[in-house]
Amino acid sequence: MPVRLSDIASEAGVSLMTVSNVMNGKRSRVSEATAHRVLEIADRLGYVPNLPARSLAASKSHIIAALTPVGEDHSLLMSPHTVEVIGGLEKHLRHEGYHVLLRGIEKEADITGAIKGWALDGAILLEFADSQIDRIQVSGVPLVAIDSYSENPRTISVRTDDRRGGWLAGTCLTEAGHSQLLFAGPPFEGMGVMGQRWEGFLSACIASGIDPSQIAVVETLISYEDGQALGRRLRKDHPDVTAVFATADSLAIGILAGLNEAGVRVPEDISVIGFDNIEMSALVTPGLTTVAQDIQAKGAEAARLVLQEVEKGQGTPPPISLEVSLVTRASVASPRTSQRT
Amino acid sequence: MPVRLSDIASEAGVSLMTVSNVMNGKRSRVSEATAHRVLEIADRLGYVPNLPARSLAASKSHIIAALTPVGEDHSLLMSPHTVEVIGGLEKHLRHEGYHVLLRGIEKEADITGAIKGWALDGAILLEFADSQIDRIQVSGVPLVAIDSYSENPRTISVRTDDRRGGWLAGTCLTEAGHSQLLFAGPPFEGMGVMGQRWEGFLSACIASGIDPSQIAVVETLISYEDGQALGRRLRKDHPDVTAVFATADSLAIGILAGLNEAGVRVPEDISVIGFDNIEMSALVTPGLTTVAQDIQAKGAEAARLVLQEVEKGQGTPPPISLEVSLVTRASVASPRTSQRT
DNA sequence: TTGAAAGCGCTAACAA
DNA sequence: TTGTTAGCGCTTTCAA
Numbered sequence: 128m129p130v131r132l133s134d135i136a137s138e139a140g141v142s143l144m145t146v147s148n149v150m151n152g153k154r155s156r157v158s159e160a161t162a163h164r165v166l167e168i169a170d171r172l173g174y175v176p177n178l179p180a181r182s183l184a185a186s187k188s189h190i191i192a193a194l195t196p197v198g199e200d201h202s203l204l205m206s207p208h209t210v211e212v213i214g215g216l217e218k219h220l221r222h223e224g225y226h227v228l229l230r231g232i233e234k235e236a237d238i239t240g241a242i243k244g245w246a247l248d249g250a251i252l253l254e255f256a257d258s259q260i261d262r263i264q265v266s267g268v269p270l271v272a273i274d275s276y277s278e279n280p281r282t283i284s285v286r287t288d289d290r291r292g293g294w295l296a297g298t299c300l301t302e303a304g305h306s307q308l309l310f311a312g313p314p315f316e317g318m319g320v321m322g323q324r325w326e327g328f329l330s331a332c333i334a335s336g337i338d339p340s341q342i343a344v345v346e347t348l349i350s351y352e353d354g355q356a357l358g359r360r361l362r363k364d365h366p367d368v369t370a371v372f373a374t375a376d377s378l379a380i381g382i383l384a385g386l387n388e389a390g391v392r393v394p395e396d397i398s399v400i401g402f403d404n405i406e407m408s409a410l411v412t413p414g415l416t417t418v419a420q421d422i423q424a425k426g427a428e429a430a431r432l433v434l435q436e437v438e439k440g441q442g443t444p445p446p447i448s449l450e451v452s453l454v455t456r457a458s459v460a461s462p463r464t465s466q467r468t
Numbered sequence: 469m470p471v472r473l474s475d476i477a478s479e480a481g482v483s484l485m486t487v488s489n490v491m492n493g494k495r496s497r498v499s500e501a502t503a504h505r506v507l508e509i510a511d512r513l514g515y516v517p518n519l520p521a522r523s524l525a526a527s528k529s530h531i532i533a534a535l536t537p538v539g540e541d542h543s544l545l546m547s548p549h550t551v552e553v554i555g556g557l558e559k560h561l562r563h564e565g566y567h568v569l570l571r572g573i574e575k576e577a578d579i580t581g582a583i584k585g586w587a588l589d590g591a592i593l594l595e596f597a598d599s600q601i602d603r604i605q606v607s608g609v610p611l612v613a614i615d616s617y618s619e620n621p622r623t624i625s626v627r628t629d630d631r632r633g634g635w636l637a638g639t640c641l642t643e644a645g646h647s648q649l650l651f652a653g654p655p656f657e658g659m660g661v662m663g664q665r666w667e668g669f670l671s672a673c674i675a676s677g678i679d680p681s682q683i684a685v686v687e688t689l690i691s692y693e694d695g696q697a698l699g700r701r702l703r704k705d706h707p708d709v710t711a712v713f714a715t716a717d718s719l720a721i722g723i724l725a726g727l728n729e730a731g732v733r734v735p736e737d738i739s740v741i742g743f744d745n746i747e748m749s750a751l752v753t754p755g756l757t758t759v760a761q762d763i764q765a766k767g768a769e770a771a772r773l774v775l776q777e778v779e780k781g782q783g784t785p786p787p788i789s790l791e792v793s794l795v796t797r798a799s800v801a802s803p804r805t806s807q808r809t
Numbered sequence: 810t811t812g813a814a815a816g817c818g819c820t821a822a823c824a825a
Numbered sequence: 826t827t828g829t830t831a832g833c834g835c836t837t838t839c840a841a
Contacts, residue, residue: 129584131834142812147836158810175584179523180834183817188520193570200563202555202764210551214543217572222541226586229534229570231558243470243516245567351751388753410692412725423543472818483828488820499826521818524833 130174138168150176178226182246190226191216191433192241192250196259197231207405208422209253212273215426216251223434235263242268249433252282257319269436269443271429276319276446283436284446285429289323292418292451296324296372296400297331299416299453304461305370305398308332309343311357311382312374324374324402343368349375351384358385361397369397369462376401376408376417383411383458394460404454414456425449471515479509491517519567523587531567532557532774533582533591537600538572548746549763550594553614556767557592564775576604583609590774593623598660610777610784612770617660617787624777625787626770630664633759633792637665637713637741638672640757640794645802646711646739649673650684652698652723653715665715665743684709690716692725699726702738710738710803717742717749717758724752724799735801745795755797766790 132150136143141161148156149165157165182188193213197203205213217227225248230241241247242265249269252260260277263270271283300308310328315321329339343365347353354373358381361368373379379401386393393399393413401408404419428447436444473491477484482502489497490506498506523529534554538544546554558568566589571582582588583606590610593601601618604611612624641649651669656662670680684706688694695714699722702709714720720742727734734740734754742749745760769788777785 129834133834143834144812144836145810148811151836156810161810175581177524177587177834178585179520179529179587180817181836182520183518183524183819184834184836186817186836190569197559200559202552202559202767204555205551207548210546211543213570214545217570218538218541218543221572227570228531229554229558229568231562240516244519246518246520351748355751384751384753407692410696410725412729426543470818474818484818485820485829486827489827492820497826502826518818521833522820524835525818525820527820527833 129177130169130172131177132174135165135169135172135174138172139165141165150174186246188246188248189224190228190245190247191220191430192228192230192245192247193217193253194230194232194238194241194250194255195253196255197233199233201231203229203231206254208403209273211422212253212426212429215423216430217426218423219427219430220434223430225430225434238263239265248437251429251433257317269433269440271433273425273429274320276317276323280443283432283443285425285432286320286446286448287420287425288448288451289320290327291448292402292420293324293327293329293372293374294331295327295418295451295453296402297328298335299400299455299459300370300372300398301332301335301337303370303398303459306337307341307343307367307369307462308337309345309361309365309368309371310374311345311347311354311371311378313349314346321374328372347378349373349378351377351381354378354381354383355385355388356381358382358387358391359389361386362389362391370459371397371399372402373399374402376403376405376415379415379417379458380407380411383413383415393458398459398462400459408454409456413458416456416459417454418451419454420449420451470518471510471513472518473515476506476510476513476515479513480506482506491515527587529587529589530565531569531586531588532561532771533569533571533586533588534558534594535571535573535579535582535591535596536594537596538574540574542572544570544572547595549744550614552763553594553767553770556764557771558767559764560768560771561775564771566771566775579604580606589778592770592774598658610774610781612774614766614770615661617658617664621784624773624784626766626773627661627787627789628761628766629789629792630661631668632789633743633761634665634668634670634713634715635672636668636759636792636794637743638669639676640741640796640800641711641713641739642673642676642678644711644739644800647678648682648684648708648710648803649678650686650702650706650709650712651715652686652688652695652712652719654690655687662715669713688719690714690719692718692722695719695722695724696726696729697722699723699728699732700730702727703730703732711800712738712740713743714740715743717744717746717756720756720758720799721748721752724754724756734799739800739803741800749795750797754799757797757800758795759792760795761790761792 132146136146252272257277274286275284401417408415473487477487593613598618615627616625742758745758749756
C-alpha cells in the first residue's frame with residue numbers, strides 16, 4: 128500500500144538508486160532535470176520514506192534518545208525544568224529531521240540496550256547524578272549529559288553557568304549592603320551544580336569583604352515544603368541573618384511563605400534571592416528576585432552538540448556552560464530598611 | 469560487531485529460525501531444552517535484537533508515539549498534567565516492551581507521516597482540541613486521544629469523568645449550604661471537558677433546588693494570573709456570591725490570592741473549590757478543596773488501550789472515563805460562618 | 810550521471 | 826519440533 132522508492136523509479140523511468148539519491152539530497156549524483164522530475168512524482172504519490180528500512184540499511188536511525196533515570200517500577204517523573212529542556216531539544220531535532228525516543232532508565236544496561244537495539248545516533252541524559260554519569264561506559268555514540276559536571280571523557284556536558292549564577296546572587300545581596308548571609312540548598316559533595324553555585328556565591332561574598340565563616344549554611348531539600356519549614360524557623364535559628372540565597376526558586380518561594388507565616392516581612396526584614404526563574408517566581412508576593420537561565424536553549428544546545436558529533440564526529444567536545452542573568456524583582460532590598468524598624 | 473541471531477544459531481548448532489522463535493517467546497514452537505540452551509547462549513553473548521530489522525521484517529515497530537500539537541517553529545510546551553500522563557504511559561509501554569516516540573505536530577500531515585514513516589503501532593494524542601481531533605482522518609493504527617470528547621469514530625477517548633467531577637463540586641458546595649454560586653472557567657462550546665464539568669455542576673445545583681439562573685458564570689482563562697485578577701474584583705462584581713467553583717486548580721489558587729489581596733477571607737467570606745488537585749493545592753493557605761483525578765492512571769489506561777488494539781484489534785472501543793474524587797481541605801465551609809460576621 | 814548487485818538482521822509462510 | 830526460502834525497503838559498493 129505505501130509508496131516505495133521502486134514505485135517512484137518505475138513511474139519516472141529511472142533506476143531505484145537514482146530516486147534514492149534524489150531523496151537523500153545527493154544532488155551531485157543526479158542531473159538537475161531528473162531530480163526535479165523525481166521529486167515531483169514523489170510528491171504526487173505521497174512518498175514517505177520507510178525509516179526502519181533506512182535504519183537497517185544504513186545502520187543509522189535518525190533517532191536521538193532522551194533518557195532519564197527511573198526507579199524500578201516507577202513512572203518517569205520529570206521536573207518542569209527537564210520538561211522545558213526536552214521541549215527545546217525536540218524542536219531542534221525535529222527541524223533537523225531527527226526523532227526523539229523518550230525512555231526511562233532503570234539500570235545502566237538499559238542505556239546500552241536502547242542504543243544498540245535502535246541503532247540510536249545519540250542520547251541525551253537528563254536528571255542523572257554526576258556519580259551515575261561517571262560510571263557510564265557506553266561508547267560509539269555521542270552522549271550529552273545535561274547539568275553535569277562529571278569528568279567522564281565519553282560524555283559531553285551541557286549546563287548552566289552555575290558558578291556565575293552563584294556569584295550574581297552573592298553580588299546582588301552584598302551590593303544591597305547585606306553582610307549576614309544564609310546559603311540554603313541541598314547537601315552536596317564536590318563540584319556539582321550546587322557546589323558551583325556555592326563557590327560562586329562564596330567568592331562574591333569574599334570579594335566584598337565578608338568573612339566566609341560568617342555565612343550560615345542550611346542543608347535542605349529544594350521543595351516548597353522544605354522551604355516553608357525553613358522560613359518558619361529562620362528568625363529563631365538565625366536571628367542575625369538579613370539575606371538568604373536559596374539555590375532553587377521552589378525552595379525560595381517556600382521560604383517566602385514560611386517567613387510570611389512567621390510574621391517576618393520580605394524584603395524589609397529579610398531579603399531572599401532564588402535560582403531558576405520559574406514561572407511562579409513572577410507571581411508570588413513579593414516578586415522573587417532570582418538568577419535566570421534559558422532552559423530551552425540548553426535543550427537546543429544539547430541537541431546541536433549531539434548532531435554535530437553524529438555528523439562530524441571529532442571526539443568529545445569540551446563542556447558548555449550557558450549564560451545566566453539576574454532578574455530583579457521585589458524580594459531583595461537593602462538591610463537598612465529593616466534597621467529602621 | 470553486535471551479536472546477531474545467526475551468531476547464536478551457529479553457536480548453538482540450530483537454525484536461525486529456532487533462535488528467532490525462542491527470542492519471540494514462541495515457546496510452543498521450540499523444545500524446552502533448546503529454548504533453554506539458546507537463551508543461555510544469547511545471554512552469554514549479550515544479544516540485543518536489532519529493532520529496525522525487526523520492524524522492517526514484521527512491519528510492526530513496537531513504537532507508540534506521544535503526539536502533541538505545536539505551533540510552527542515552536543517548542544513542545546507540555547503542561548504538568550500532560551507530563552504526568554506521559555509518565556504513566558511511558559512506564560506501561562516500557563514494561564510491555566514498547567517504546568515511546570515524542571513528537572510535536574505542526575500540521576495533520578505530520579501525524580500520518582510519522583505513522584507511515586516509522587510503521588508506528590499506535591499513537592496517543594495529547595493536548596489536542598476536540599475540533600482538531602474531529603478532523604483527523606488517519607486510519608490503520610489505533611489512536612487514543614487524551615481528554616477528548618470528540619466523536620471521531622477512528623479515535624479512542626480516554627478522559628476523566630468530568631461530569632461527575634462537576635457534580636461533586638456542586639454537591640460539595642450546596643451541601644455546605646451555599647446557594648449563591650459562581651462558576652469560573654474558560655469559554656467553551658459544546659460538550660468538551662469544560663462543558664461536562666458545567667453540566668455536572670449544574671445538575672448538582674438543580675438537584676438541591678437552586679435556580680440555574682442564579683448561578684453566576686465568569687469566563688476566564690485558567691492561569692494563576694487570571695484567577696488573581698478575578699479574585700480581586702470578585703466581591704465588587706458579585707457581592708452576593710458565597711462560593712466559587714473554579715474549573716482548574718491553577719485558576720482557583722489565583723482566585724485565593726486575589727481574594728486575599730482584596731481582604732476577603734476564605735472560607736469565612738467565600739468558599740472556593742478547584743479541579744485537578746495539583747501539587748500546589750495542598751500547600752496554599754487555606755488548603756484548596758478540589759476534585760482529584762489519577763493522572764498517571766490516565767496515561768497507563770491510554771497505553772493499555774492502544775496495546776489492546778495493536779494486539780487484538782477489534783475496532784475502536786468506547787470512550788473511557790476515569791474516576792474522580794473529592795479532596796476536602798480548608799477552602800470550603802458553610803456560608804453561615806460568614807453571616808455571623 | 811546512472812544503474813546493477815548484494816545485503817543490512819530479521820520474520821512470515823511453508824516444508825520437512 | 827526444526828529448517829528452508831523469500832523477502833521487508835532501503836543504502837552501500839562498484840561498474841557502466
